[in-house]
Amino acid sequence: MDTFALVVTIGVALFFTYTNGFHDSANAIATSVSTRALTPRAALAMAAVMNLAGAFLGSGVAKTVSEGLIETPTGDKGMGILFAALVGAIVWNLVTWYFGLPSSSSHALFGGMVGAALAGGIDVIWSGVIEKVIIPMFVSPIIGLFLGYLVMLVILWLFRNANPHRAKRGFRIAQTVSAAGMALGHGLQDAQKTMGIVVMALVIADVQDQGDSIPVWVKLVCAAMLSLGTYAGGWRIMRTLGRRIIELDPPQGFAAETTAASVMYTASFMFHAPISTTHVITSAIMGVGATKRVNAVRWGVAKNIILGWFITMPAAALVAAGSYEVVSLAFG
Template identity: 90%
Template sequence: MDTFALVVTIGVALFFTYTNGFHDSANAIATSVSTRALTPRAALAMAAVMNLAGAFLGSGVAKTVSEGLIATPEGHKGMGILFAALVGAIIWNLITWYFGLPSSSSHALFGGMVGAALAGGITVYWSGVVDKIIIPMFVSPVVGLTAGYLVMCAIMWIFRKTNPSKAKRGFRIAQTVSAAGMALGHGLQDAQKTMGIVVMALVIADVEDYGDPIPVWVKIVCAVMLSLGTYAGGWRIMRTLGRKIIELDPPQGFAAETTGASIMFGSAFLFHAPISTTHVITSAIMGVGATKRVNAVRWGVAKNIVLGWFITMPAAAVVAALSYWVVLLAFG
């Protein structure tokens, strides 16, 4: 029964990674597709490969997820809590995907973990939730908005005497690199989040200890599932990010992607903070768009996206808590 519960929980964790891939793939490539720097399929293929590569660049984010947010539950109850946390995150991912709302898969996962832990009577490390989740949730969009604005201003000044058509052609090529960096950062951040969950499942099942390095097979399966999900694509969310917030041109797309990728790498390597790729790229697009003119950004769409950010964690927490009680009723 223990082995079966472990296999099922890991399977659900990998399915979450798959939904994360198609839900968040738009983060890496929406701007490149909307500016026609890349075709949708080429962009998805590139993003899938870079997601795979990014998953092997570090383990700090995985450690934060597995050890820094909730106390490790034990036994059947512990595996049920982890299972419910993943179910909460998956259901919220699917709801927001259906409506084309670029909410955060990461915060859906964290909300699911907190909700299931509270329902199961497990200690939540609120200091870790505040330091690693809540503060970055507010800081990263502000940094993305500000940095996106400044990067775009710098580009406009540096290339102020360049022929506009020639500059756009150059930035369309450069976007291939910036989109690849964005996808690499997505792999670095989001594959590690699932690695942390799988490691927690292995610790609960007494197969691994937290002091052990992350098994290679865990890295491989998490990276592959994220890549497969990415290649499946997230067309609804891609339209929101690439077209509905602002009509982007290649220099703006390059500025937004470069800003987003830089913030993701910095947060992962410097702070081991699992930030939301959705928050970062969306705010960077807004910052870049504001350099054109403030009303060029469709702030009504932006307002709905921000509302989704605030709803995600509590909504996923509620779904996860309900899922845990269903598991408790079904299996005792």
């Protein structure tokens, strides 16, 4: 196995993590920034630190990504497939970032893996894709929507007699905790996805055996790149999540972040399912906003976001398949 190919593939995987960080940093902090609970720079710094911490909390999601979605390819062809999968995911991340669309980096990666595997003649583990990707893709936003709605109703009831100004001030402080919890969940979910890819590259290169524990250096570099990307910020997407879906106040922001973090921890620890942080926080914001009144949510913007969810996996798969054809032609 060419060491150069391994190094390049790992480098591209880390670049994907970086794009994931700046693409998805908005997920953790947009609501806190839009309600002025945190300044943008303070929010980004906090999110970067919590991303780093979250990456070391588990490995179940990484195992799903490295072993549960496609058969591990072998040799130079296998490394080419992995490289093409990452290219597909990165291209789609950059396109959606440019247009300010909060699509899912996770599903871009999974779409890239499936597209490259099919183009390279590698078996896709469809049961794993359906059980660990497709079903959570639909279920997690629905749970986020209804749970966000219920959490906000509870908050409205508990604080129904509170002084509005004092309550908002208290929730602004509470949002620093809920945003930190959201960022920790982002690290727990998204850093592990790249860990799974890097481990797959190491297995293809015969550097380690499948089923071995994730090396500490892999956890560290994946977490660090996610944190760096997060600190770089994703201002276009932050505007969409923070203001274009609904104008949030601090109690609403707290409810949305608490809901999304709860869903992510449950998916990570109980089901080892790699869910989309983007899907969950967006749906939670919609659910929270609907308690105000249904038309308070700008459903036209929400419709465009949902459309992006359905396009992401096929689009990334097509880019990855095309990338594999180019790689196979160039390097035979």
